Amino acid sequence: MSKILVVDDEPSLRSMLNDILSAQGYEVITAVDGKDGLLKVFIEHPDIVLLDCSMPVMDGYEVVSQIRKDPQFINLPVIMLTASEGDSAEIKGFDSGIDDYMKKPFKSPVLLARVKTILERKKVSVGSNPLTYLPGNQAIRAEAEKRLAAEKPFALLYIDLGNFKSYNDKYGFQNGDEVIKFTASCLIDCANESGGDNFIGHIGGDDFAVITPSEIAEKLAQNFIKKFDAGVPNFYTETDKANGYIISLDRQNNKRKFPIMTVSVAIISTDITTLTHYADIAQRASELKHYAKRSEKSSYVFERRRK
Numbered sequence: 001m002s003k004i005l006v007v008d009d010e011p012s013l014r015s016m017l018n019d020i021l022s023a024q025g026y027e028v029i030t031a032v033d034g035k036d037g038l039l040k041v042f043i044e045h046p047d048i049v050l051l052d053c054s055m056p057v058m059d060g061y062e063v064v065s066q067i068r069k070d071p072q073f074i075n076l077p078v079i080m081l082t083a084s085e086g087d088s089a090e091i092k093g094f095d096s097g098i099d100d101y102m103k104k105p106f107k108s109p110v111l112l113a114r115v116k117t118i119l120e121r122k123k124v125s126v127g128s129n130p131l132t133y134l135p136g137n138q139a140i141r142a143e144a145e146k147r148l149a150a151e152k153p154f155a156l157l158y159i160d161l162g163n164f165k166s167y168n169d170k171y172g173f174q175n176g177d178e179v180i181k182f183t184a185s186c187l188i189d190c191a192n193e194s195g196g197d198n199f200i201g202h203i204g205g206d207d208f209a210v211i212t213p214s215e216i217a218e219k220l221a222q223n224f225i226k227k228f229d230a231g232v233p234n235f236y237t238e239t240d241k242a243n244g245y246i247i248s249l250d251r252q253n254n255k256r257k258f259p260i261m262t263v264s265v266a267i268i269s270t271d272i273t274t275l276t277h278y279a280d281i282a283q284r285a286s287e288l289k290h291y292a293k294r295s296e297k298s299s300y301v302f303e304r305r306r307k
Contacts, residue, residue, distance in 0.1 A: 007037030034058030053082030
C-alpha cells in the first residue's frame with residue numbers, strides 16, 4: 001500500500017483528499033502547514049507528497065527545497081497544488097524541485113491518474129531500497145554515467161560493513177536491519193555536513209555507494225567512519241560492548257570471537273583513475289575495498305595510482 005502525505009492548511013481540502021485517496025486504497029497522512037509537512041516527511045517516509053503552494057509558517061516552495069537537500073528524499077515525488085494563476089508560480093514550483101503541478105479546483109480522476117502514474121514511474125526508475133529508501137543500483141549507475149558524460153570529476157565511495165554477518169547471526173535480522181538504517185543515516189548526515197553535490201545509494205545488504213566531488217571525498221570518508229564507530233557499539237549488549245567482541249559461528253560453523261562491527265571505505269576518483277565507464281569504476285572500487293578490509297579497525301583506502 002502506497003503512503004501519501006497531504007500538506008494543506010485548508011481543513012476541507014485535506015478531508016476531501018483523504019476521502020478520495022483512501023477510497024483507492026492509499027494510506028493517507030495529513031499535515032496542517034509546511035513545517036508540519038516537512039516533519040512528517042522525515043517521520044513517515046511517504047511514497048508521494050501532495051503539497052499546497054501557499055501556506056503559513058512555511059510555504060510549499062520552501063518545503064520542497066528542504067526535502068531536496070536531503071539525499072534520502074532527493075527522488076521523493078511531489079505534486080504541488082495551487083490556486084495561483086499564471087505561469088510564474090508553476091515555473092517557481094519546478095525550479096524548487098516538484099514533479100508535477102495541478103491548479104485548484106482539480107478533477108478527482110485526473111489527480112488520481114497523475115498520482116498512479118508517478119508512483120509507477122518511481123518504482124521502475126528509482127528502485128529505492130525498501131529498508132533505507134535510498135536509490136538502488138540502477139540509480140547509482142545513472143548518476144555516475146551522467147557525471148561521466150558531463151566530464152564532471154567525482155569520487156565513488158564504496159562502503160562495506162565488517163563482521164555484519166556474525167552480528168546478524170547472533171542478534172537477528174531485525175537488529176541487523178537497524179544497523180543498516182543507522183549506517184544510511186550516518187552517510188546522509190555526513191553528506192549533508194560536507195555541503196557538496198552528493199548522491200547516496202544503497203547497493204544492497206550492507207553495501208553502500210556515495211558519489212561526491214573528488215575534493216571532499218576523503219574528508220567525507222573520515223567523518224563517516226568517526227560517526228559510525230561512535231554509534232555502532234550501541235547496537236550491542238553491555239556485556240558484548242565491554243568485551244569488544246561477540247561469540248558467533250563462522251562460515252564453517254565453528255564458534256569464534258568476532259570484534260565489534262567496523263566499516264571499510266574504498267575511494268576511486270576520476271581525477272586520478274582515468275576509467276570512463278561506471279562498471280569499471282565500480283569494479284576497481286570493489287577490488288580496492290579488500291585492502292581496506294585487511295585492517296582490524298574501520299578504515300578507508302584512496303586510489304592514488306594513475307591508471
